Amino acid sequence: MTIIAIDWAFIVEKLIMIAIVVFASLGIALYTTFGERKVAAILQDRPGPSRVGPFGLFQPLADGLKLIMKEEIIPNAANKWLFILGPGLAMTASLMTCAVIPWGSAVDVFGRHVALQIADVNIGILYVFAVVSMGVYGIMIGGWASNNKFSLMSSLRAASQAISYELAMGLALIALLMTTGSLSLKTIVEQQVSGRYWNIVYQPLGFLLFFITALAECNRTPFDLPEAENELNFGYHQEYSSMKLGFYLFAEYINMIMSSAIMASMYFGGYDLPFFNEASVAPNIAALIGVGTLLIKIVMFIFLFMWIRWTIPRFRYDQLMNLGWKTMIPLALFNLLLTGAVILAKL
């Protein structure tokens, strides 16, 4: 007698997928740090890391090894539990985002139809929002537990920045959801694959707002106030060393990858390769081409993030808040109104 019918193959399939996605994100994050340094260097007429391995390609491995080998220091005055919890939470939150991203259509392996998505949740975007908001707890807890006034200041900044920009982000998204009518990322991508245009055509202003708020959510320049080196020393990870610091730095890069993936999925057709008929090749190959396309889109977004970082300086705190509350939110509301009007006119 079976009480619950457990599809073991399904569980194994999902576990393999989770492992692949997590390790791939870690690997990509590792090389994103390398990319960051290379892009910074090239934009500043420098060669960048070039000594470790051919073209400096082993540099991130050396960096990772260094982080692991460093001494773990927990300050006496720190709250030990929360001090350890902080980086773990930041890392977990950023990795959890990847669960709902559709990496490709579907492949047929060993007679099984495997969708290239860990979980097709029908409230995918809400889930992403929830998890991204969790990410700020990692920063808050880490900064508070360090018992250092600069860390605390920086985590307060991170929290208020995240709250201010999440509003505009949500409003920008609602406009998108009004046109798609679905919260599931898979559905949104499939609409774009079968539809005529990508969502960027329908929501250019919404995308711009979402992109700017994504920069703020990832704590990237020009919104990197939580780790403003010249005023807060190193921000919330000042007291951290070794792999705990590594987790914070990694989480930041993984956040970047995930928000690139979400932007690519929601506004740029996800795994859809333009001017290419997926039905003309075998479904497995089409799925792989889709995965490659999404990865290329992610890389382009990451390059854009870096390009912005090495172009403009950081906002002042009042400018940040003014931009968030007095410009972004009104623009997002206007976008909402416009979208609603267009939808009404079409009815």
Next chain:
Amino acid sequence: MQALTNKAQAVNREPMTFWERLYLINIIKGMFITFSHMFKKQPTIHYPEQKREFSPVFRGLHVLNRDEEGRERCTACGLCAVACPAEAITMEAAERVAGEEGLYREEKYAAKYEINMLRCIFCGLCEEACPKDAIYLSETFAPANYTRKGFIYGKTDLLIPNPKTEADALAMAKGVEA
């Protein structure tokens, strides 16, 4: 107030317009500037493989010269030590005895000749003061060392290889240093 140059520009104190407050246009302009730098030539010199050329007037590590027959030119007159503003040079003179004509050019020579490379400011006044063309500043610089003592260069460090007996070493030193 009168401007000293015609480069002064009045600062625009007008409040920012809506588009300026969005920062977008100026950010995009800036991004094009940084993008254009991707195609610029990098001025980097990859040091151990590539070395920057010294200017022809570069003053580096000192060498003590020999004449064509391999005899030391220095006569320990002390003019270089007197000329030295950093007081980096010390020497002790000795008299040439019979049978040493092949080693020293004149009747007097420097038995000990030391330059403290930590004191030396590489001004080249010793080179100018020398009446016998015995001291020259070469085109290398003093390498790093672990102790202060290591920076006091004696005669063995300073003398160039003998052109008669160590012609190869001299050619190599010239090739490396030139």
